[in-house]
Every structure is written in C-alpha cells, then in structure tokens.
Amino acid sequence: MLKHKYWVCKSANEEVYLKMLDKLKNVSDFAFKYDLHDVDDSRIAIFEFVNTDVRLHNCQQINEVYIESELDIEELITVKT
Secondary structure (H helix, E strand, O other): OOOEEEEEEOOOOHHHHHHHHHHHHOOOOOEEEEEEEOOOOOEEEEEEEOOEEEEEEEEOOOOEEEEEEOOOOHHHHOOOO
C-alpha cells in the first residue's frame, strides 16, 4: 500500500517529470526499476527503496506530477537550501 504522497507539480508536465526522474535516479538508496508510458501520455517511474516501491507519476487523468511511497521518504527527496 502506497500511503505517502508528495506533490511535485499541480499539473501534468513532461519536463518536470523528467527532471524529477533524473533527481530520483541520483538518490543513492533508490534502485530504478522501469518507466511505464501509457496511451494517454501518463508516465510512471518505479524505484525500489528498502524492498518497497517508490512511484513517480506524471498523470494526465488527474493532471498532476507526484510521488507515492510506502515509506516516508521526505528527507530523501526534499531539496535542502
């Protein structure tokens, strides 16, 4: 069950999705598994983290870019200033 949700962009956006995909690929604890591309141009990238899934969505249906995770990953994905 994916119980944590982190909003990246309030509208579906391929450029934002690809930038976040690159950032997540550089998180040392995340193992990239695959990137799915749907017929409506939605995309989902799946990563493994501590034997659980982390999913990056560019969802055309709900018009958002967001991350879902089974575990709290906020500290791993938050940009520190």
